[in-house]
Amino acid sequence: MKEKEIESMRKVFGELKDRIDSLVKSPKIKALQNRVIDIRKSAIDNNEELIAIAKESFKENDIDCFYANDDEEARKILLDLINDEIERSNIDRNEVYIAKSKSNTLREIDATQFLEEQGMTIVETDLGDRILQLKKDDNSPVHPTGPASHLTVQDIAEIVNESMNLDLPAEPKPIMEAVRADVLSLIEKSFIGISGTNSIAAEDGAVLMVHNEGNISLVQSKKLHIIVAGIDKLVPLLEDCVSIGKLETAFATGKPLTSYINIVSGPSKTADIEKKLLKNMYGAEKVAVILLDNGRKEAFKECLWCIGCGNCIVSCPVYNSIGNKFGFHSYLGGRGVAMSRYLKDNQVSVDSGLYMCTLCGLCTENCPVLTPTSEIIENLRNETQKEGLSREPHKKIRDNIKDKGSPY
Numbered sequence: 001m002k003e004k005e006i007e008s009m010r011k012v013f014g015e016l017k018d019r020i021d022s023l024v025k026s027p028k029i030k031a032l033q034n035r036v037i038d039i040r041k042s043a044i045d046n047n048e049e050l051i052a053i054a055k056e057s058f059k060e061n062d063i064d065c066f067y068a069n070d071d072e073e074a075r076k077i078l079l080d081l082i083n084d085e086i087e088r089s090n091i092d093r094n095e096v097y098i099a100k101s102k103s104n105t106l107r108e109i110d111a112t113q114f115l116e117e118q119g120m121t122i123v124e125t126d127l128g129d130r131i132l133q134l135k136k137d138d139n140s141p142v143h144p145t146g147p148a149s150h151l152t153v154q155d156i157a158e159i160v161n162e163s164m165n166l167d168l169p170a171e172p173k174p175i176m177e178a179v180r181a182d183v184l185s186l187i188e189k190s191f192i193g194i195s196g197t198n199s200i201a202a203e204d205g206a207v208l209m210v211h212n213e214g215n216i217s218l219v220q221s222k223k224l225h226i227i228v229a230g231i232d233k234l235v236p237l238l239e240d241c242v243s244i245g246k247l248e249t250a251f252a253t254g255k256p257l258t259s260y261i262n263i264v265s266g267p268s269k270t271a272d273i274e275k276k277l278l279k280n281m282y283g284a285e286k287v288a289v290i291l292l293d294n295g296r297k298e299a300f301k302e303c304l305w306c307i308g309c310g311n312c313i314v315s316c317p318v319y320n321s322i323g324n325k326f327g328f329h330s331y332l333g334g335r336g337v338a339m340s341r342y343l344k345d346n347q348v349s350v351d352s353g354l355y356m357c358t359l360c361g362l363c364t365e366n367c368p369v370l371t372p373t374s375e376i377i378e379n380l381r382n383e384t385q386k387e388g389l390s391r392e393p394h395k396k397i398r399d400n401i402k403d404k405g406s407p408y
């Protein structure tokens, strides 16, 4: 990231931090936090059981459920589902538009790049993500709910004007209106929607998504709605999902609720004529969920408590100095570095910043579920040392000590 972008990000983070800190002090949020800590710990301890329950519940709700061991398998399942729909709807592959909403898991499996390589057009429907998509290069997100927080309104006006051939002033409203009109016309052309989820209620066979823009409501009403989710998103009940969604919102935005909480527990249907069940009313004709392991079963349990609010990076001194180079894909900051060990391997975690962490512990202090990121990082450093993996300058110091008895 450029110095100017890091400065803009710090300014946005500073305002966000003030808002979050004043909201999360309230006894109501503290009580919610304690409830969610219990839900997440118990759900991760019983993950295997929840996977089995979810598979059954989805089946009962007429949702197709798939299990992917890794990212490659997830992409294959995703493509097979899309190909079936292309065939069923008799559509030219080069005319395939897919409406997508924000999802770390879709980014984890490189879904956009993969589907674009198959000739399809992926439409980011979240405003921040769409701006980054139009930016084309150096376009990684910097925060889970504010992906473009490092760009000023002038930067964004330039990106939008250049890619859409417009001459908008550097003001938020005209930019939002122009992007909205463009994205809506592309959503209109899409017959498939892909999304992630905030959490999954295993016993209810339902997924829950929180959002402000209303875009997920559009994505989920396409003919085929595919949801890709890590197995760590599973909790027992819908009530648990709502609690997690509320806590995540508080720690991500400093607001108590998002404008929308969407729950999907089956394809569109009606029984309004003589109580006879008819499928395919207004929403998706078919809903599919892909549950993704991709190293999660091997991960420290504490690493999977995360609810994805991003509050750890807001106060992280390393992240505030170098930005999203500290992290992996859209898994940002120290917890992202730790996840990269399981999603990829120890070398990737070293390259993502395993040795950049100061172990100050501010991330845990600011984490709603008290993820012990510094402890996890220390354990992973031990692992990488045993494997002989270090950053080049560290290796030099180690070798000097060994050979000369001095680091110099």
Ligand code: SF4
Residues within 6 Å of the ligand: 251, 305, 306, 307, 308, 309, 310, 311, 312, 313, 335, 363, 366, 367, 368, 369, 370, 371
């Ligand atoms: S580790 Fe904690 S603070 Fe960071 S994103 Fe996850 S839940 Fe939020």
